[in-house]
Amino acid sequence: MYSLYFDPGLGAMILQAAIAAVAGIILFSKSVMYKIKLLLGLSKKEDDLFDDINVDDSETENKPGSDQ
Amino acid sequence: MSTILRPKTNQVVTSKAIHSSSFRDPSGYVFTDNGVIKRVINPVYFDQYKQLKSSGFFKTLFKNELLVMHKELSASDDEIIIQPENIPFITYPYEWCFNQYKEAALLTLKLQKFCLEHQFSLKDASAFNITFHNGKAIFIDTLSFDFYQENTPWRAYKQFITHFLGPLVLAHFHGSEMLKLSNNFLDGIPVKTIASLLPFKTKLNPFLYSNIHLLAKFEDKHNEDYKGEAKAAELSKKGQLNIIESLYNYIKKLELKEPSEWGEYYNKTNYTDDAFVLKSTIINQWVASLNTKTLIDVGGNDGTFVRRIAATLQHALVCDIDNNAVDFNYKQIKKNKETYITPFVLDVLNPSAAIGFNNQERQSFIERIAAFKPDVTLALAVIHHMSLSGNVPFKNSAAFFASFSKHLIIEFPERDDSWVQRLLKSKGEFESYFDFYNLDNFIASYSSYYTIVEQKNIEGSKRTLFLLKRKDEYN
Structure with a gap:
């Protein structure tokens, strides 16, 4: 159920399929480039001001000193 | 307390003080209960809420500090009320x-x-x-x-x-x-x-x-989607x-193209290293003597002076007009994992206004800072910009500072300070209009709002530091 209170934009909704295709190509070519660079030893360490996109979803909480 | 008729999905006449920005989403609304922010969830959102709660979705986001924490206060067939963790100062x-x-x-x-x-x-x-x-x-x-x-x-x-x-x-x-x-x-x-x-x-x-x-x-x-x-x-x-x-x-x-030169700022000051240390020692003593827990540094650059405060602060707001300085501050916060500093961009000559429907959806800086009530306000190397660049009379800037904070630590660069000189020279033929800019006039004007608790010259510079206490009639 979407209780939406703003206009998502018809153009934006239709276009997302095309944008997703472009994004897929970009992601694929970037990962190929990354592998080539890794192979040639050219990969640089990334700026670590921000994490990657994944949320830590692990059930275990690493509490130091906890023996339970 | 206001009485507002909610839209169709939530046809309740409520006596709750609904927050003025909370009317768009029919899933619920935010209200204040004796100054505490709470959120009502309407039946239309019960399924989602229950699923988010029982599946551990909320819990994972809380654990990762990605979503504001909340606790459930009550649940009935008509509404569920939750109370989110208090965030002392909201930036937009x-x-x-x-x-x-x-x-x-x-x-x-x-x-x-x-x-x-x-x-x-x-x-x-x-x-x-x-x-x-x-x-x-x-x-x-x-x-x-x-x-x-x-x-x-x-x-x-x-x-x-x-x-x-x-x-x-x-x-x-x-x-x-x-x-x-x-x-x-x-x-x-x-x-x-x-x-x-x-x-x-x-x-x-x-x-x-x-x-x-x-x-x-x-x-x-x-551009028209009438058929859905x-x-x-x-x-x-x-x-x-x-x-x-x-x-x-x-x-x-994504990066900014403009060079971030703010890291060099303190190498460009017009006073000696000794004066810099002296300045921060005086501030430190005053901040400690007032048992300060919360403060705002107006024109705080990259947070250098706030970081030199030895007292344990609960919350320090550091604002500056320069996006680069705030950015530099923010990067340090991330790097050092500091939790007590909130940096933001603010032009003191044009602080954020109240905007949105009824001019009430987003609060003005003045409203938010008055509610935050910092124990101390720091205004270092700011008054000459306000008075000489912004032409703000001393009395007006004094009233501005007095509107939100009981104690003010303010630095006054005198006329022969090189930066003041530069600002005065830029006035050209109107330079004489700024003859009012001197220590005596400053003290006279600020004395109508404040009592001077202490006043110290910073040796090695043309500057004076003041510790001021707001007069009772303005409290």
Whole structure:
């Protein structure tokens, strides 16, 4: 159920399929480039001001000193 | 207490003091109960809420400090009431530096990916869903999560572009001032405007072409959706994840073109190292003597003086007009994992106004800082800018500071200070108009609002530090 209170934009909704295709190509070519660079030893360490996109979803909480 | 008739989905006449920005989403609303912020969830959102709670979705986001924590206070058939953790000072998107804006955008994408992996989807992607707390961006709209429907595009995609990608890309090409545009466009900068402001070469970039230029064209072509055709559009989850990830990768690498020279600021001061140390020692003593827990540093640059305060502060707000200085401060906060400093961009000569419907959706800086009531206000090397660049009379600046803080530590650079001289010279033939700028007039004007507790010259500079206490009649 979407209780939406703003206009998502018809153009934006239709276009997302095309944008997703472009994004897929970009992601694929970037990962190929990354592998080539890794192979040639050219990969640089990334700026670590921000994490990657994944949320830590692990059930275990690493509490130091906890023996339970 | 106000009595407001809610829309159809929530036809209750309530005596709760509904927050003036909380009327858009029928899923619930925010109200204040004796100064405490609480949130009502309407039956229309019960299914989502219960699923988010029981599946551990909320718990994971709390643990990762991505969503503001809340506790459930009560649950009936008509409403569930939750109480979110108190955030002492809310900053708005038009007050963020570049990297704060970037982090807010990345947080939104991160949450949408997490949502999709758990059969949910963000129903909106407004930049106002985020603020800064404990040194990081945090999502504050607990009711933004909705069930994901298979093969549907992201309904908040366009909103994400107008609230986040657009402003960030514009800032990349034209400078951080572009981020202030969100002050004029509460619902995001129109895609057409973003596209028209970008240089031609962005049309050759497949990412920017598809996400902005093509989007602008399509939106123009399909600007009327009276038949509800948007519902018919399809997109696989994998496709949507591709969009989210490519947006994340692009934004993560986005930088400002303008050089960040603020790191050099304190090498360019016009006083000696000894004077710098003396200045911070005096401030330290005064801050400690007042048992300070909360403060605001107005014109605080990159937070240098706040970091030199030895007392344990609960909360320090550091604002500056210069986006680069705030950015430099923010990077240090991230690097050092500092939780007590909230940096933001503010022009003291034009502080953020109250905006939105009824001028009540987003509070003015003055309203927010008056509610925050900092124990101490620091105003170092600010008064000459206010008085000489902004032509603000001493009496007016004194009234400004007195409106929100009981104690004021203010630095007064005298007429023969080189920076004051430079500002005076820039006045040309009107220089004599600024004859009022001297220590005696400063003391006389500020004395109508404040009592001078202590006054110290900073040896090795042409500056005097004052510790002022607001007079009782202004409390």
